[in-house]
Amino acid sequence: MRPLGPIATTVLHRRYLKRDSQGAVVETPDELFHRVAANLAEAEAQFGGDVDATEAQFYRLMRSLDFLPNSPTLMNAGTDLQQLAACFVLPIEDSLESIFTAVKQTALIHQSGGGTGFSFSNLRPRGDVVMKSGGVASGPVSFMKVFDSTTEQIKQGGRRRGANMGVLDVSHPDIEEFITAKREEGVLRNFNLSVATDETFWEALESGTAYNLVNPRTGAVVRQEDPEVILGLIAAAAWESGDPGMLFLDRINEDNPVPTLGRIEATNPCGEVPELPYEACILGSVNLGQHAERGEVDWEKLRETVHLGIRLLDDALEMSSFPIPEIETMVRKTRRLGLGVMGFHDMLVDVGIPYDSDEAVEFASDLMEFVHDEAWVASKQLADERGPFPAWVESTHENPVRNATTTAIAPTGTISLIANCSSSIEPIYNVAYTKHVLEGLEIRNERFVDRAKERGFYSPELLQRIHDRTSIQDVPEIPDDVKQLFQTAHDVPAEQHLRIQAAFQEHVDNAVSKTVNVPQSASVEDIEDIFHSARRYGLKGMTVFRSGARAEQVLGDSPLK
Ligand code: UDP
Incomplete structure (x- = not known):
C-alpha cells in the first residue's frame, strides 16, 4: 500500500496516535489502523462472524484511505475511552437541574471527542418569573454562555476541540437576542447557531401575516412579530458572521424514522445528523476520488466499500461505550449510522464534470442514490444476521433493517486531511x-x-x-x-x-x-x-x-x- 502523505502523518502524530501517560507517542500510523480494525472486528464474535478475516478487511479499507470512520473512532477505538461517536444531542428542560446536568454531560462528551447539539427552546424567556428564588429568569442565551465556557475549558485538555450547536425555535420570545448573539466578537465562540423554523412561520411569511411568540413555560402568546422582519434579522446576522444557520423542522421530521420516540428539534454541531435527545451517531465517509478509473466511476468497488463501511460502522456502534447511561439506551434502540462521502470534487475532476454544471447536479443525485441504496442493502443483510434495530417495530421502515438511518454527509474536516482528498x-x-x-x-x-x-x-x-x-x-x-x-x-x-x-x-x-x-x-x-x-x-x-x-x-x- 502507498505510504501516507506528509499531511496525514502530521495530523495523525499531533492528535490521533496513542500516547503513554507521559504524553509520548507509542504507535505508528499503521499500528493505529491495526488497533482500530482489531477493536471494531471484535464485535463480529457476538454474531458468529469471522473476527480475523473482518479485521483484515477493515484494516485494508481504512489504510487504503478508501473509507475512514469519524475522528473519535480513530482516536479512541481500543483505548480506555472507547467512545466512538462524533454526534450527540442532549435534552434541556426548563430547570436548573436539567441545565446543569446537561453541562456535565457536555463536558464528558467533549472530553471523548464528540460534539453536542441542543434545543434551548424549552427554556423560559429572559425576564420571566423564577418561583424558587422569586427572581427573574436569565433566558436561553445567557445559559448558552455557561455551555460555551465549559467547552472552552475542556478543550484545553482534549485532543479535539468540542463543538456545539445551539438551536432556538423562531417562536421563542428571545429569538432576536439569539439571532444577534454572535454579533459581539468572541461571544459563543464554541457554538454554531441555528434558528428552527416550521411551516407555520413560512406560511405566515408568504401570506404577509404576523406570527406568535410563545412562552414555553406557560404556553401563552407573549407578542406577535412580522416574519419578514425576523428573516431579515437572521439574514443580516448571517451576512455579518455566518451565524445563525437555519433548520427546517417539518422537513426534518418528515424523515424521522421513529416518530413514536418523539419530535426531532436539534442537530449535532455541523448539522448533518438531526437527533432526538440522547441519540448519538457514528459517521464514516467513502473517499470518492479513489472510486473512479479511467474517467468512469468504479461502481463495483463503490458497492463493496459501502457494504463494508456499513458493517464497520455497525460494529463500531456495538463496540462503543458512551459516557452517559441514557445515551447507551437510546443508541442501542435506534442504531443510527451516518455513512457519507468525501472527495466529491476530486471525483468530478476524474470523470471530467465541472462542479458548476447541470451535469454535476445529475451526477451527484445518481451517485448518492447508489450509495444510499447499497447502504440499505447492507443494513438489511446485517438485520438478517443480527436482527433489526430494536425500535424497528415502531418505525417507518417496512422491512427489517439493522439501523434507523444509514446515511449522512459530514464535513470531514479532519478525515479528509488524513485521506488527502x-x-x-x-x-x-x-x-x-x-x-x-x-x-x-x-x-x-x-x-x-x-x-x-x-x-x-x-x-x-x-x-x-x-x-x-x-x-x-x-x-x-x-x-x-x-x-x-x-x-x-x-x-x-x-x-x-x-x-x-x-x-x-x-x-x-x-x-x-x-x-x-x-x-x-x-x-x-x-x-x-x-x-x-x-x-x-x-x-x-x-x-x-x-x-x-x-x-x-x-x-x-x-x-x-
Ligand atoms: N466535531 C466536533 N469537534 C470538531 C470537529 C467535529 O465535535 O472539532 C463533531 C461534530 O459533531 C461534527 C462531526 O464531529 O458535526 C463531524 O465533523 P467532521 O466530519 O469534520 O469530523 P472528522 O471525522 O473529519 O474529524
Whole structure:
C-alpha cells in the first residue's frame, strides 16, 4: 500500500496516535489502523462472524484511505475511552437541574471527542418569573454562555476541540437576542447557531401575516412579530458572521424514522445528523476520488466499500461505550449510522464534470442514490444476521433493517486531511496553498499538477503565481476546460451550492452539512433569497457564509490550527 502523505502523518502524530501517560507517542500510523480494525472486528464474535478475516478487511479499507470512520473512532477505538461517536444531542428542560446536568454531560462528551447539539427552546424567556428564588429568569442565551465556557475549558485538555450547536425555535420570545448573539466578537465562540423554523412561520411569511411568540413555560402568546422582519434579522446576522444557520423542522421530521420516540428539534454541531435527545451517531465517509478509473466511476468497488463501511460502522456502534447511561439506551434502540462521502470534487475532476454544471447536479443525485441504496442493502443483510434495530417495530421502515438511518454527509474536516482528498461534497478552496503550521509545507492539488503536465502548461512559476489564490479563473495559460474542472468554492455561484446540496439531500436519511458560499458583495436580501430557495429545495438545514465575513465558524475546525 502507498505510504501516507506528509499531511496525514502530521495530523495523525499531533492528535490521533496513542500516547503513554507521559504524553509520548507509542504507535505508528499503521499500528493505529491495526488497533482500530482489531477493536471494531471484535464485535463480529457476538454474531458468529469471522473476527480475523473482518479485521483484515477493515484494516485494508481504512489504510487504503478508501473509507475512514469519524475522528473519535480513530482516536479512541481500543483505548480506555472507547467512545466512538462524533454526534450527540442532549435534552434541556426548563430547570436548573436539567441545565446543569446537561453541562456535565457536555463536558464528558467533549472530553471523548464528540460534539453536542441542543434545543434551548424549552427554556423560559429572559425576564420571566423564577418561583424558587422569586427572581427573574436569565433566558436561553445567557445559559448558552455557561455551555460555551465549559467547552472552552475542556478543550484545553482534549485532543479535539468540542463543538456545539445551539438551536432556538423562531417562536421563542428571545429569538432576536439569539439571532444577534454572535454579533459581539468572541461571544459563543464554541457554538454554531441555528434558528428552527416550521411551516407555520413560512406560511405566515408568504401570506404577509404576523406570527406568535410563545412562552414555553406557560404556553401563552407573549407578542406577535412580522416574519419578514425576523428573516431579515437572521439574514443580516448571517451576512455579518455566518451565524445563525437555519433548520427546517417539518422537513426534518418528515424523515424521522421513529416518530413514536418523539419530535426531532436539534442537530449535532455541523448539522448533518438531526437527533432526538440522547441519540448519538457514528459517521464514516467513502473517499470518492479513489472510486473512479479511467474517467468512469468504479461502481463495483463503490458497492463493496459501502457494504463494508456499513458493517464497520455497525460494529463500531456495538463496540462503543458512551459516557452517559441514557445515551447507551437510546443508541442501542435506534442504531443510527451516518455513512457519507468525501472527495466529491476530486471525483468530478476524474470523470471530467465541472462542479458548476447541470451535469454535476445529475451526477451527484445518481451517485448518492447508489450509495444510499447499497447502504440499505447492507443494513438489511446485517438485520438478517443480527436482527433489526430494536425500535424497528415502531418505525417507518417496512422491512427489517439493522439501523434507523444509514446515511449522512459530514464535513470531514479532519478525515479528509488524513485521506488527502477534497472535503465532503464541497468544491476545493484553492489549488495550491501553504499550511504554515506544517512547517510551511506546500500543498498542491495533485490532479491539477497532473493535468498541467499532461497538457504542457506546467511550470514551477505558474504554481508560484496561483499559490494561496482562491480562484484560477483569470490565469491566461490555463485552458478553459481545465479552469472549469478546478472551480473553487469562491467561483461556484450560491444557487449551484444549493442545487448540489439538494441533490445529495434527496438520497440521504440524515442531513447534509454544507456551506453555501456567497461573494463579499452579496447583499442581505441575497441571503434572504438563499433561505427561501433552501426551503423550496427541501433542504433540512443550511449555513450561508459570505466571503470576508467575520469567520468564527466552529465547523471545519482543523487540528492543524
Ligand atoms: N466535531 C466536533 N469537534 C470538531 C470537529 C467535529 O465535535 O472539532 C463533531 C461534530 O459533531 C461534527 C462531526 O464531529 O458535526 C463531524 O465533523 P467532521 O466530519 O469534520 O469530523 P472528522 O471525522 O473529519 O474529524
